[in-house]
Amino acid sequence: MDSTDLTRFERRARVGYEFARLRRAFVGFAPLLVVIAVAVALARHPSATAAFGLAAFLVGLVLLWYGRDVRRAVLPGVTAGLVPLVLALCANHVHHCTGDGCMMLCVPACAVGGLAAGLAVAGIGNQRRAGVAFWLPASGLALLTGAMGCSCVGYAGVVGLGLGYAAGLVPGALRRIFARTS
């Protein structure tokens, strides 16, 4: 086998390696499809839930396929995002979601869920002394997963989730900054 053939074969092997990683990522992340299906079935606006679910799935798939440090953000991100998702879906089924009712229950549920998710991600990030490669993907996945439930109240729910999440991150971020300066 001459060097040209070997180079060509190496390129083919590289494609095989990438496809194998993609397949592995798909299998590894497939359980989220079940979560998405359940969320879509329970949601009052299935199209928005499905859109956020698809986005979360694609982001997670890419992160797992890419590997390295960002891969480690997938599980904490999705798990943290399940908190606002479950809270929002429950709140949505406790009452008939119209106007003020949503503002009374669903938006606070999203905000509280977001806060819990933010605290969880910040806690894990600080524990691992993780960098941007953890914080960004974990936050993205937590927000997308949570938004599957919070989108039922429209933008207000998603904004509530985002604000709650940001508030949850603040203590962790402050701890990190102070630890670095001292």
Next chain:
Amino acid sequence: MEQADEERLNALMARLAEGDRSVFHEVFKRLWGPTHRLCASLLKNDADAADAAQEAMAKILQRASDYDPTRAAAPWALAIAAWECRTLRRKLTRRREVPDLDSDQRAGEDTQEELVERDLVQSALSAMGELSPTDRDTLMATFLDESPPVAGATFRKRRARALGRLRDAWKRLYGLD
């Protein structure tokens, strides 16, 4: 393969398993030679060896993400290559079969496969023959899934040492470095 090379390969393989694509070329370069040599020694035919080595390398790299960094990379990769050689040999044997073969010919092919099989077993036994009786007993107990004659931790240490010596013996006998 020197100890330092083995350690380097283990480290590279672990990085590739994590998704570090920058080491892909080096892993490929380091594994191609031993894989090709193993296939050549098992198949004893240049064309078949090249085919099997390519298939094996493709499989090894496809499974790179499954690589367990606590294990040595070279034996893991060569085990995949050896399996690939066995598969190719079976395929070739089957392809040579024609529907109107008379029973003598069919028996001949079965015998050929048996000979190949026996050749492989003989090679493994020759390598085992280089080991001490304790090492041989330890490996046999491992492969036959027998209950170990000594305590778990001691047995694990013995097994690790025996496997290391078997690897050295195999390298010495068949020149797979």
